[in-house]
Amino acid sequence: MGYMRGTLKIGFFVCLIATFVSGFFIFGASEVRAANVSSGADGNWSSPSTWASTVRTGTITYVIDSPEIVGTGTAFLTELAVGSIITSASGRGNISVVVASITDDTHLTVTTNAGLTSSGAKSFSSRNVPTASDDVTIANGDAVVVDTDVSCASLKFPTGNSASSSLDINAGTLTVSGTVTIPRAASPAFNIMSVNGGNLMTSGLAFTNAGTPSAKRHQLIIANGVVAVSGDVTHSGSTGSATIAFVGNGRLKVGGEFLTSATATLTPGEGTIEYDGSRVQTVGSFNYNNLVLSGLLVKTMTAGTMIAGHLSIAPTGTALAKLVVGQDITAGTLILGGLVRASGTWGARDSAADHKDDNYFAASTGR
Numbered sequence: 001m002g003y004m005r006g007t008l009k010i011g012f013f014v015c016l017i018a019t020f021v022s023g024f025f026i027f028g029a030s031e032v033r034a035a036n037v038s039s040g041a042d043g044n045w046s047s048p049s050t051w052a053s054t055v056r057t058g059t060i061t062y063v064i065d066s067p068e069i070v071g072t073g074t075a076f077l078t079e080l081a082v083g084s085i086i087t088s089a090s091g092r093g094n095i096s097v098v099v100a101s102i103t104d105d106t107h108l109t110v111t112t113n114a115g116l117t118s119s120g121a122k123s124f125s126s127r128n129v130p131t132a133s134d135d136v137t138i139a140n141g142d143a144v145v146v147d148t149d150v151s152c153a154s155l156k157f158p159t160g161n162s163a164s165s166s167l168d169i170n171a172g173t174l175t176v177s178g179t180v181t182i183p184r185a186a187s188p189a190f191n192i193m194s195v196n197g198g199n200l201m202t203s204g205l206a207f208t209n210a211g212t213p214s215a216k217r218h219q220l221i222i223a224n225g226v227v228a229v230s231g232d233v234t235h236s237g238s239t240g241s242a243t244i245a246f247v248g249n250g251r252l253k254v255g256g257e258f259l260t261s262a263t264a265t266l267t268p269g270e271g272t273i274e275y276d277g278s279r280v281q282t283v284g285s286f287n288y289n290n291l292v293l294s295g296l297l298v299k300t301m302t303a304g305t306m307i308a309g310h311l312s313i314a315p316t317g318t319a320l321a322k323l324v325v326g327q328d329i330t331a332g333t334l335i336l337g338g339l340v341r342a343s344g345t346w347g348a349r350d351s352a353a354d355h356k357d358d359n360y361f362a363a364s365t366g367r
Helices: none
Strands: 007-010 036-038 054-062 068-072 085-090 093-104 107-110 122-127 135-137 143-146 150-152 154-156 165-169 173-183 191-195 199-210 218-222 226-229 233-237 242-246 251-254 264-267 272-275 281-283 290-295 298-301 306-317 320-323 328-336 344-347
Touching: 054 085, 173 191, 173 218, 191 199, 199 218, 281 290, 306 320
Parallel strands: 007 328, 036 135, 135 154, 143 165, 150 173, 154 173, 165 191, 173 199, 191 218, 199 226, 199 233, 218 242, 226 251, 242 264, 251 272, 272 290, 281 298, 290 306, 298 320, 306 328
Antiparallel strands: 007 344, 054 068, 054 122, 068 107, 085 093, 085 122, 093 107
């Protein structure tokens, strides 16, 4: 069957759809004092030893053979947590102790006696698991793993790093209230975020310091997890090096604008990309496996878009697909409102399609 202008052609095989609930919470600022936290070693996100030492507010005093530490001008409740590793210089050298309990902003205990005599108040640092208010950096050459629910205010990888840096979300959910920034690393290094069995929820995803398509050294890899971006997925710099690759049946949900084949490389694999915003969105011109248009308002499908699997329109919400004049889109299976529809050509009432439905297709601007 030949293509018809401004229509959608559906193939002759059936594909089932499983809808992921689109809503999620992004946590705002809390009373915890924000800090810039950088990884200091390979390790688990939830282990304080993974994170570099950060200078803290005030000074501390400790005495020999006592687990008690007393602060002056300190903010123990907001800057430390049970399990934090405190380091400080003393008259006999350095101490490194683990917080066992926190009474208030100036009193805490450690798991073992400090064992050293302080010759007065000392400045101190700590290694903490990042909190929801912290800005986090995965440092040059570090590999960090998430296997439980964790959060931070923003997350970024280094720019121009000589050794590869990675973050693997194997289980649980990493919630980033701000933006995840993945710059292109220096050759031959890579900056790679892998969402394996866990989930990533963020307000934005930015590929920065971009280069030519051959320099794919900043990547988002999605296996079987879910990446939910409530805002935009962007790139800056030269075009083509930003890379999103599906290596399983995971899902990428985009609430704002997305990349195009001119600015990024998409490997669709067996994955699903869902445009679920409550605003008008433009569908990036890529080859998709499964494509879902949900949420509200019009989702404009641009020239060069192809769907090997299913195209699902408004499984939730009232989204409308808009087919631009002179454009033909092909899909393996069409699902409207959760129901599989007949093969053939589809479009709005003003199109030349075999099947016309203004409940799911927006009117074209002409023919």
